[in-house]
Amino acid sequence: MITHFARTSFTRITCTSTALRCFASGSAPTPEHSIYISESTDPYFNLSFEDWLFRHKSPDKPLLLLYRDEPCVVIGRNQNPWKEVNLRASRQTGIPFIRRHSGGGTVYHDLGNTNFSIHLPRASFDRHATAQVVLKAVRSLGVDANVNDRNDICVGKDKVSGSAYKIVKDRAYHHGTMLISTKLDTLGELLRSGKDTMETRGVASVRSPVCDLQQRYGHVDHEKFVRAVIDAFRKEYDVHEEVQMVNDADGTQNIEYIKHGMKELKTWDWAFGQTPEFTYKIEHGFPWGVVSAEIRSKHGVILSCSVACSESTEEHLKERLAALVKRLQGQRYGSVDDGITLLAEEDERVTGVWEWLRTEMDS
Template sequence: MLRSFSPLPRARLRLPSVRNFSISPSRQELSPQHAIYVSNSVNPYFNLSLEDWLFRHKNHQEPLLLLYRNDPCVVIGRNQNPWKEVNMTALKARSIPFIRRRSGGGTVYHDLGNTNYSIHLSRLTFDRHATAELVRRAISTLGVDVRVNDRNDICVGNEKVSGSAYKIVNQRAYHHGTMLISTKLDTLGALLRTDTETMVTKGVDSVRSPVCNLRQFSSTIDHETFVDAVVSEFRREYRVDEPIRYVNDGEGAEETDYIRNGMAELPSWDWAFGQTPEFTYSIRPRFEWGEVTIEIRSKHGIILETRATSGHSGAGLEELGRRLEGHKYGFVEEAIVKDVVDRDSRCRDVWEALAGAMETYNYQP
């Protein structure tokens, strides 16, 4: 993820009957005391940090709803392995970041055809099935027959339109999820399709499911109508009668210390890669001179051990493995092993296979 974001556009929302999406030119101080928030920002680093700030600062006894969209990005769960979950080659080709969120669950793709909802409640009253049902009822008012499965995903038939994740801390909990409205499903598939079956992780693997867009079943559904429906259902369920608090780029919310620090943390190596649970990855590349079995073991993004064995094993391959130990997985410069691979062409072949297997895309906003 080496390139920076282009300037992020403001999302412009149409004006349905029960909402007021007009944006006041005056700057409003952001407060966690409202019940309903709609972010007009499409910066994923901001929106994920805003969500966490609201979660940490809202009165734990009061319900809260946040809705937002993001520019294209892949979002992995708190305890997942990005090299297992994300096609780094496809990410790089499209200049799309991956972001490790602060909740558990699996990997999802965000773009402007996907709307994210986040429902925060007291831990004592939190019921993930009930919150999923709230969203299901909202979609039903838009004319699409959906159901909640045993994982609390929202589906049309056997295809998923919404996946969920959860977070519980002290007296507060939230259920957040994606809603595929008109997402580019071909891009989603390309970014989340990996060839790492031999990577064994102690983290959480995503549960792969067929997906579809709501737009396939109703041409009138879009971000605005979905937001309207969820807000209305949230108000009915929790007896909330107050206006929506819109959060806009340039209002200064990103200057809030907690949010600013969160936006800096999410793309950092320590968070994005350094939180990766321990894993091992075995590959068996073949060369003209023979086949090699390579096993890499890593924890928190650091290579702990690399073993390369073949019928031609020797001091060169052993030294190559030792040189990688203690370095960041996917970030090893060739200079670290240059003298070893320059002396032995077989070591060079193995190094190139290793470098390809550890391919990483480090997007920086």
């Protein structure tokens, strides 16, 4: 539930039983604080708010942001959504994917997953050190966790927290997830694209076995993890400020940078148009022969598409298929205009090939 604050003056509120010192404001927040908890579960808001803090907070002071999101898939800045995400499952479940501003791999967010973001001056930024802050937090809850060589937090060999990073000029951040009670079956379905023959110049996710903290430590929940991370952050960076509570109904969305960021994250140009170049090689058997195709795309636009057919395929059909795929050049990958569909409908064999190509590109 999003909490609305009507008063414009700062109001002392009780956050937890461990007496975290918190305050909230009915007006838009400023980037001058050191610890923020977002009560919004809108991933577009939280990612934009995080980026706003990163760009506007003084780079010489540490900052911590904690939040949760409604179900979504979040891909890295330089990743390929067609390679990383089961887009058909995404559409069927209504769970969107969002391209974030940092690098790294693809992760799944839901209310059983808590996200942390630690911002530091670039000069003192150390990925291993920031991972240790979160490790100390979960260990303080009685969790026997460790950090692997990728700075992921694991319980045994199973990953419970993945991380990504961003460095710009004199500032940097380390942000990550903590799987507490995430729906792992949904995670698995959405992150399984099956595009093994798609070769991309983008960053590929490193697949790892995962588990929820509550599978082994049933007493751990979102509130306890948040308190533990704040305590560890305060001790590590000698921060004594109160926690700034933020929601998406207190004027924050009216901050122009955040408003623009939320809008941009939802656009085709950002979600798909930032995709690095990739090549997808596929093959399919039809009653009249086998067809293989090679599709090249960059920034979500098809650069070229070629097809090869069985030797026994008649020349007229080969020519029709060559004309069809030539029309794909310059089209958005996964989209099609009516002219191409009409061309395919003139021959049922061409129609079959077209439906196969369209299904492959749209999944």
